[in-house]
Amino acid sequence: MNSVRFLRGSWWCSGLFLPLITLALTGCFAPKATLRSSGKLETYRKVYLAPIENDPRSVHPRILSRLKQSGFEVVEMKKDGPPLESQGSGFVLTPEGQLLTCAHVLEGQTNATVWIQSKRYVGRVVTMDTNLDLALITVDGAHDPFRPLPFASDTNYHMGQDAYTMGFPLAEVLGTAPRLNKGLISSTVGMEDNPKQLQVSAEVQPGSSGAPLLNERGEAIGIVAATLNPMNVLARTGGNLPQNVNFAIKAGPIHEFLATANITLPAAAENQKSGFEEAKASLALVRGGIVEEADLKQPALLCRYVYASIWDVWFRFRVFHIEFYDLKKGEWVLKAGQYGDNMFSSEDGVLDRTFEEICAKFFPERPNPFKGTKTKPKPEPKPSS
Numbered sequence: 255m256n257s258v259r260f261l262r263g264s265w266w267c268s269g270l271f272l273p274l275i276t277l278a279l280t281g282c283f284a285p286k287a288t289l290r291s292s293g294k295l296e297t298y299r300k301v302y303l304a305p306i307e308n309d310p311r312s313v314h315p316r317i318l319s320r321l322k323q324s325g326f327e328v329v330e331m332k333k334d335g336p337p338l339e340s341q342g343s344g345f346v347l348t349p350e351g352q353l354l355t356c357a358h359v360l361e362g363q364t365n366a367t368v369w370i371q372s373k374r375y376v377g378r379v380v381t382m383d384t385n386l387d388l389a390l391i392t393v394d395g396a397h398d399p400f401r402p403l404p405f406a407s408d409t410n411y412h413m414g415q416d417a418y419t420m421g422f423p424l425a426e427v428l429g430t431a432p433r434l435n436k437g438l439i440s441s442t443v444g445m446e447d448n449p450k451q452l453q454v455s456a457e458v459q460p461g462s463s464g465a466p467l468l469n470e471r472g473e474a475i476g477i478v479a480a481t482l483n484p485m486n487v488l489a490r491t492g493g494n495l496p497q498n499v500n501f502a503i504k505a506g507p508i509h510e511f512l513a514t515a516n517i518t519l520p521a522a523a524e525n526q527k528s529g530f531e532e533a534k535a536s537l538a539l540v541r542g543g544i545v546e547e548a549d550l551k552q553p554a555l556l557c558r559y560v561y562a563s564i565w566d567v568w569f570r571f572r573v574f575h576i577e578f579y580d581l582k583k584g585e586w587v588l589k590a591g592q593y594g595d596n597m598f599s600s601e602d603g604v605l606d607r608t609f610e611e612i613c614a615k616f617f618p619e620r621p622n623p624f625k626g627t628k629t630k631p632k633p634e635p636k637p638s639s
Contacts, residue, residue, distance in 0.1 A: 286590065286611065295587060295616045297553055301326040302581070304558040305333045311563045311601065317576070320609045320624075321557065325617050343421030343465035344368065344391065344538040345474065346400045351375070351393030352517055354508070355464035355540045356479055357382040359389070363542035366391045369430065370400060370538050374547055381515050386450070386503065387479050388511045391540070403466055403536035404528060405519060406473040409505050411452060415439040417502075419456045419478050420530065421465025422539040426554060426581050432534050437498065445480070450507045452476055458500040464540055467502040472533040476502040554581045559591075563601060570599045576608060588615055 301321055306314055321328045342359030346352070353368060360366055366377045368391065375393045382389035393400075420434045437456025444451020454467065458481045467476035481500045512519065559576040563569050575591040590611050592604045610624035 286593075296618065298555050298578075298580075298587075298616060299325070299327055300329070300552055300554040301557045301578070302329045302331055302554060304331050304556060306559065311561070311569060313559075313561055313563075313601070313605075316602070316605055317557075317559060320605060323623050324609060324613050325620060341422075341425055341461050342463040342540050343423075343461065343478070344540040345403045345464075345466045345477075345533075346370065346536040346538065347512070347517060347519060348402055349399035351377070351397060351400055352380075353377065353391040353393065353538050353540070354477060354512075355389050355391060355538070356477065357384045357387045357389040359464050359540055360542040365542075365544050367541045367543065367545040368393065368538040371535055372430065376544055383511055386507055386511060388477070388503065388508065390512070390515050390517065401532070401535045402519070403533055404473050405505055405509075406469050406471070406475050409475050411439055411442045411475070411504070413439055413442065416470050417452075417454045417456055417475070418468040418470070418472075418530070419454075419458060419462060419465050420468060420533055420537060421462045421478065422537070423459030423461040423465075425461050425539060427584065430539055432537050434530055437500075440499075444501045448501075450504055451479070452502045452504060454478075454500050454502055455498045456500065457498060465537075466533070468530070468533060472529040472531075474505070476504050477508060479503050555579060555587070556581055564595075566597060569601050570596065571601055571604050574601075574604050574608065576612075588612065 303314075303318060303321065318328060318330065342355055344353045344355030344359075347354055355366075360379055360382065364379050366379055368375050368377055375395070375397065377391040377393045380390045380392050415438065416436065417439050418434060418436050420432055422430060423433055435457045437454050439452055440455050441453040443449055444453055452467070456467075458478055462478050463480070465478040466474040467478055469475050479501050509519075556579040557576065558579075559574070561574045562572045564572050571592055572595045573591070573593060575589070575593070577586050577589040579586050590608050592599070592608070596604075606624045610622055613620070613622045613624060
């Protein structure tokens, strides 16, 4: 026993241990940033923070706090919500500027910003029905008469009927030109046999909510409302993902909703041409609240991260990795983190040093709030097994 004690004491006193501590604390395991971008990172200010499936150490709020402290405008993405912030489609009902969209697109906002034929307008939310998932918007201010999208005089839904969607899916990535997709009516009832809905196979992406469901003549026969949540289906079925299982609200419930708002749809003029090219003029890209033109074109990032923590007197990361993707280009622009265990580090220490690197890349002209940060690890009670 004495010999063991002597050997330990000799190792410490020999001066070999101190350099190891210094090496561990400075550089060898220090977080590093990898840059890959042809543009300037200083142009990025908006970040969508992806949720994490398993967060036993509550790292997510610490990441969120540091992103904001760095100077980013952060939008938190929800596990069961849309991938990006509220944005959808809609279409014009009257020349005066009444528009129809889905209630969930507006997320409870009393104002909306719409783009019709690439021109921006601000409107008011007149009424909405969250159970039916419909909302009516009126465009404010002077404007030229809009082109209403005509509703089909006869729907007569049947399985196998051609159905088309036209809207603004994934506008953050694809852009703001309308997209047309073709499918079939898979069922004349919707989720849980809802008689007010249709099931359609036409492809639907985030941003399609509120888009018109069209017949082959470019006339509205419904409004795109929802798609199955793939993650929920994956969990329930043990590994199967849904494919093109989407839902639209039928024309009948839409007419009933508009009647409560005293909106009478004008009959299509006898000489009015109809078709997909003409329908484009009636479409609206819709965002809840008042959104400036620059906000629509602002470059944005997706931020996601992973980590593995261990406990040894205090909690530390065995691995921490964070990365930023350009949403429009679909490629990563920066990766950072600690890729090796450092027994003398702490979780907050690694986060601070990682964000020191991140701030130096994205905000080189600003004082770095994490530079020189000394986050000392604090002993914690051993976690219960």
